[in-house]
Amino acid sequence: MRRWLTAVAGGAAVTLALAGCGAPAGVDRNLTDDWPAPVAAQQFVPAADVCHHSSQQVGFLTGYNPMTCAESHRVETMYVGTLTGPGAERGTPPPPGSEGMRAAQAGCDKEVSKAVGADWRSGRLGLTVVLPSAPPGPAGHAGTAVTSPRSPASTTPPSTCAPAACGGR
DSSP states (O other): OHHHHHHHHHHHHHHHHHHHHOOOTTOOSOTTSSOOOOOOOOOOOOOSSEEESSOOSEEOGGGOOOBOTTSOOSEEEEEEEEOOSGGGGSSSOOOTTSHHHHHHHHHHHHHHHHHHTSOGGGTTOEEEEEEESSOOOTTOEEEEEEEOOSSTTOOOOGGGOOTTTTTOO
16 A cells, blocks of 8 residues: 555656646746836825825824815825935935925925915914935925914814915915
8 A cells, every 4th residue: 555655646746747847838938038127116205285184293104194175184285395405315304404404494485385375474374394204315205284273273274275364465
């Protein structure tokens, strides 16, 4: 019985080995060619004109949970820009007070004022530059979070806050 079992197992192994040597029709048996090129890696870029339940100082991907601005919300991302200038080539986000951070703040300041139709400081708005959590590398993205109004109980969307309603001109 033992010899019979060994013979069957040996025969099955030989059959499987020989079956693996053949190639079906249309196969060239070259495993290293005909592979498509992998897709280029892309950095996550948050969306502008979306709203959020709460504000973040650092833009962690795990905390990115946008919602429609029709829902009750505390923060709206009004602008997403690309870090430029001397701070853009760093391996980490620009530190507070640096030239790169001041440039990001100035860009956000300009875009938010344009979006609300007046200087955002004349309304009850708060502006926060949210930098990426991971090293942004060259041309990292920074978002501009706008809170409106500064009263903690209100959830008026900044995008619908006209200059007159925001206390502007």
